[in-house]
Amino acid sequence: MMPPQNPPTSPDVLKRRLEARLARQREDGLWRERLTMTPNPRAPLRDFASNDYLGLARDPRVAEAQAEGARCEGAGAGASHLVNGHRPAHHALEERLAELTGRPRALLFSTGYMANLGVLQTLCDQDTRVFQDRLNHASLIDGARLSGAPSRRFHHRDVGDLDRLMSRAPKDQAKLVVSDGVFSMDGDTADVEGLAATCQRHGAWLMIDDAHGVGVLGERGAGLVGRQYSTSQVPVLVGTLGKAFGSFGAFVAGDDLLIDALTQFARPYIYTTAQPPGVARATQRALDISEQEPERRERLQAHITRFRQAADTLGLPLMDSPTPIQPLLLSDNQRVMRWSRGLREAGFLVGAIRHPTVPRGTARLRIVLNAEHRWRDIEALLDTLAELQYREAQVS
Known part of the structure; x- marks a missing residue:
């Protein structure tokens, strides 16, 4: 009797593909390294890389607010906002952020990336035309792709190019224009006034991701958009909390229609555990310091x-x-x-x-x-x- 033979081994295609991609990454000089940043009092590195613009990430008052929140309400929220994870600290923070930006309401997200995915997935589908600045953040590009909406990218900060592209789109098609407020790798700012005027001319909504402007620019740190532009000019305003405010998370600010739609349909909001309540308290303390100092x-x-x-x-x-x-x-x-x-x-x-x-x-x-x-x-x-x-x- 012949012994059973092992079946031929199939090639491990995924393994070979990953090995080839990693090899190319090294050869092209694009290899990324992750640093473990531990305090070294004898040879400290002076940090000119982080987005802690106001120096609040290590402020003891902000850290103590987070610790107190954890002591009172636990280390985590335990569930999504729509189950039983929405705490008084979250609600109070949303009200503060709405007031800061001059919007009727605000909605917390766990990260800025998730906020952008949630907005674009909620507002856009294959019948929506999206127009994006060429230098927009990756989360905005990815959000449009995942929504299935046809997208065009206009030349950086070129309102004239945007106007030309929008003129070619069907007049009765839903349109959304998306731009960073402060561009994270170039440091320059969007022409919000020009974008808003172009959107109004073409019946489009404007979405500004002001992640690097909130806390830094504008009166009281309201950002590049803030109270300077109304919800009719900028219906969708996104901001993050882990940069100028030194904590963690993000928010979307707008009118009742927008926030209700995100609460009901934004999958990154619905299917994610709410941020720890201590983090929300830390952000409120950072907002206090930002306003008072x-x-x-x-x-x-x-x-x-x-x-x-x-x-x-x-x-x-x-x-x-x-x-x-x-x-x-x-x-x-x-x-x-x-x-x-x-x-x-x-x-x-x-x-x-x-x-x-x-x-x-x-x-x-x-x-x-x-x-x-x-x-x-x-x-x-x-x-x-x-x-x-x-x-x-x-x-x-």
Whole structure:
């Protein structure tokens, strides 16, 4: 009797595909590394990479509010908002965010990514035409794709190009225009007034993701949009809480119609556990500090002005940005990584940004200023950047 033979082994196609993709990632100089940031009092890295614009993420008052919330209400919400996870802290925070942005209501989401997916999935389908700025955040691009809506991308900050594209769309088709408020990798800002006027001319809604503007820009930190533009001009306003406010989560602000629709239909809202109530309390404390200490925004703006003036004197290739995001355009991936290593050796942490986060040929160092930076540290960063530029010039 013949022994049973093992069946032929099928090729592991997924394994081979992943191995090939990872190999290409290394070869192209695009390998991403995750740093474990632990305090080192003997050799601290001066942080010019995070989005903690007002310096609230490590503020002891914010941390204590989160701890007190956990002591009173537990470490987690335990369920989604629509089951039994919606707590008084969440409700109070939504009311604060609506008041800050001058909107009738606001709705909390667990992350900014989920907020954008939820809005686009709720508002859009195959019968909706979406128009997006070419440099929009990945979550906005992904949200439109997942909604199944046909999308067109207009030239960056080019309202004329948007107008041309919208003129070609059927007049009776639902239309949504989507843009970052502050563009996260370039630091420049959307022409909200021009976008709003174009939308009204074509009967479209406008959605602004003001993740990097809320807390930093506008009166009381209301953001690029805030109370300056009404819900009729900007019906959909998205903001995050893990940047200027130093905590975690996101929100969508708008009128009753929008918030009711998101509550009923936004899958990333319905099918996700609510954020811990302690986090909501921490955000409320951060909002208090942001309102009571406007000097934080004033100090941050002074840092931006002085930094740009000094960088211009040194001949550093800064991009045009009026916000805390100050990109240094180096173009080449290898050059960006050399400068990044040089900065880290000198004690500075700065983001090295490459494709696909930014278009090919536009690799840059993403320098981020915050209100807690001391000028002597910013000056030391500038000196190091000037030294790196000098060494490079000597070699070439």
